[in-house]
Amino acid sequence: MVAAHHRDEVDAYAAEFGGLKLQGGQPVAEKEAAKAAFQVGSADEAPVISVAIGAGGVGHTLTAARVGIQAEQAWTPGDTQQMKKRLHRIGQDRPVDYYITVAESTIDEHLHSVVSTKQATLDAVLDGQADDGVADDERSVVAEVAWLLTQQGLDVSAAEPDSVDGSGSSSGKMLRDAAHLYLRHGLQPVPGWAARPNGACCCPRSADCPRPGKHPRSVHVGPGPRDFSWKPLACATPDEVEQRFADGGEYAAGNLMLAMPEGMLVIDQDNDDGGREAIAALAGQLGGLPVTLSHDTPHGSHRIYRTPQGWKGRG
Numbered sequence: 001m002v003a004a005h006h007r008d009e010v011d012a013y014a015a016e017f018g019g020l021k022l023q024g025g026q027p028v029a030e031k032e033a034a035k036a037a038f039q040v041g042s043a044d045e046a047p048v049i050s051v052a053i054g055a056g057g058v059g060h061t062l063t064a065a066r067v068g069i070q071a072e073q074a075w076t077p078g079d080t081q082q083m084k085k086r087l088h089r090i091g092q093d094r095p096v097d098y099y100i101t102v103a104e105s106t107i108d109e110h111l112h113s114v115v116s117t118k119q120a121t122l123d124a125v126l127d128g129q130a131d132d133g134v135a136d137d138e139r140s141v142v143a144e145v146a147w148l149l150t151q152q153g154l155d156v157s158a159a160e161p162d163s164v165d166g167s168g169s170s171s172g173k174m175l176r177d178a179a180h181l182y183l184r185h186g187l188q189p190v191p192g193w194a195a196r197p198n199g200a201c202c203c204p205r206s207a208d209c210p211r212p213g214k215h216p217r218s219v220h221v222g223p224g225p226r227d228f229s230w231k232p233l234a235c236a237t238p239d240e241v242e243q244r245f246a247d248g249g250e251y252a253a254g255n256l257m258l259a260m261p262e263g264m265l266v267i268d269q270d271n272d273d274g275g276r277e278a279i280a281a282l283a284g285q286l287g288g289l290p291v292t293l294s295h296d297t298p299h300g301s302h303r304i305y306r307t308p309q310g311w312k313g314r315g
């Protein structure tokens with residue numbers, strides 16, 4: 001059995017090794033046929049079944065498997081346990097090896113260390129050695145992984161602008177100064193729509209806009225009438241900053257938004273939603289975050305970090 005998280009991966013393993021798979025969205029009859037073929041077929045006829053982690057509930061019996069390979073890290077210890085159980089159900093009369101593959105310099109490497117720690121905590125609770133609650137939900141894993149990735153802060157020695165994100169009132173030189181500062185750090189400034197004092201967006205959707213003042217300006221990139229993109233407006237040079245954020249220009253009186261390049265992440269602290277307390281709790285548990293470039297938002301703050309060398313992700 002090969003287990004994976006992403007649909008593309010499950011499909012790719014099935015396509016490579018005989019076509020049997022269990023995946024969310026598959027018709028029940030097809031799932032049953034795949035299971036039956038795997039359970040009764042010879043190793044030549046049905047060598048592998050490819051299974052989506054967490055898909056299809058706990059009811060699948062795959063005791064014909066001799067080896068389980070989890071090709072992607074699960075987000076909780078429970079998901080890995082569930083995959084193992086499919087191979088160890090009643091009727092299994094042989095030992096089964098279970099492998100979890102973790103590639104170097106991928107997010108799985110960090111996930112694996114976080115999830116392994118959580119498994120140890122879970123075991124301690126189940127053994128009666130600890131009686132406090134265990135937070136092994138997906139959100140807490142995401143928060144811990146993000147924490148582990150905040151390896152390096154951005155240089156804050158340059159003069160910092162005050163609130164620039166979503167304030168709606170920043171204009172002219174102050175906005176351009178902020179844009180130049182972020183550009184020097186490798187982020188790409190993008191002109192954004194502002195919100196009106198009554199809360200409606202300045203974009204054409206006005207009061208119907210679902211994210212007033214919180215989305216970038218865009219241009220038509222064709223071919224369809226709805227094909228708009230902010231990407232041509234992202235500033236890659238100081239000249240582009242001067243042009244796009246010029247006083248009286250097409251994008252004046254708007255907001256400054258930032259496109260994240262590869263290898264960076266932002267922690268968005270929302271104080272209306274317990275952000276301050278969550279950050280303090282994580283700092284107590286995992287250590288403080290490095291000093292970095294940050295700016296205030298209407299409800300908290302953004303902190304910008306570089307992720308470890310070799311990482312291609314952004315977030």
Ligand SMILES: [Zn+2]
Binds near residue numbers: 210211213
């Ligand atoms: Zn809008």
